[in-house]
Amino acid sequence: MKTEAEIEALIRQRVDERLAELLPQRIEAALAARAQSHVPTLALIASKGTLDWGYPPFILATTAAALGWQVKLFFTFYGLNLLKKDLTDLKVSPLGNPAMPMKMPFGPDWFQALQWNIPNLIQAGIPGFETLATKLMQQTIRNKGVAGIAELRELALEAGVEMIACQMSVDLFGYAADDFINGVDFAGAATFLPEAQKADVSLFV
Incomplete structure (x- = not known):
């Protein structure tokens, strides 16, 4: 049986792993959207x-x-x-x-x-x-x-x-x-x- 502290640590670890997966994708998507909307001067x-x-x-x-x-x-x-x-x-x-x-x-x-x-x-x-x-x-x-x-x-x-x-x-x-x-x-x-x-x-x- 895991303790409350161990469960909390596992949750934080999983969240960090998921963020590490999603963050580059979101940054890339944001940059692409910005480039698409940018009007060259x-x-x-x-x-x-x-x-x-x-x-x-x-x-x-x-x-x-x-x-x-x-x-x-x-x-x-x-x-x-x-x-x-x-x-x-x-x-x-x-x-x-x-x-x-x-x-x-x-x-x-x-x-x-x-x-x-x-x-x-x-x-x-x-x-x-x-x-x-x-x-x-x-x-x-x-x-x-x-x-x-x-x-x-x-x-x-x-x-x-x-x-x-x-x-x-x-x-x-x-x-x-x-x-x-x-x-x-x-x-x-x-x-x-x-x-x-x-x-x-x-x-x-």
């Missing part, structure tokens, strides 16, 4: 305002939004050009950009396949060469059926991407709120950085 800083560099932030933002992510896009310094109502100032320059291919978007296939290695001295010395390069890039974009910056920007807004203009940069360059499209928030780096710290993915382009 992307914090993206856009610092460049040229035609070619305008694509990466909007492509990344719209893709993340399409995947169901929450996206905050912070535009600073020259990146503010991507938020302006008038995007005609967006240009592209091959000068100092050896990775940029120079191909002609017109003519027969063999002509379009040619790689034009134009020396920097010529690019810098010929008046209007940047305008020419911009026109060629714009034509290439149209030929390939790629959406324009304005279209990508509109898609991002429709997808719920939060666009934030750096207030310090706005003040530095003397912009007014009316220079930018509707739907833009204005905040400083001190406001955006805590959001970037908590984000699952933070990128600078």
Whole structure:
């Protein structure tokens, strides 16, 4: 006949054994439920305002939004050009950009396949060469059926991407709120950085 103390010890032992079996299962289930309910977040800083560099932030933002992510896009310094109502100032320059291919978007296939290695001295010395390069890039974009910056920007807004203009940069360059499209928030780096710290993915382009 077991004593009361022995019975109590056996009960405690059995309870401990059962908890040891159930606890990992419950923790795993809780973690799985948490992961399933978690909405990924992307914090993206856009610092460049040229035609070619305008694509990466909007492509990344719209893709993340399409995947169901929450996206905050912070535009600073020259990146503010991507938020302006008038995007005609967006240009592209091959000068100092050896990775940029120079191909002609017109003519027969063999002509379009040619790689034009134009020396920097010529690019810098010929008046209007940047305008020419911009026109060629714009034509290439149209030929390939790629959406324009304005279209990508509109898609991002429709997808719920939060666009934030750096207030310090706005003040530095003397912009007014009316220079930018509707739907833009204005905040400083001190406001955006805590959001970037908590984000699952933070990128600078």
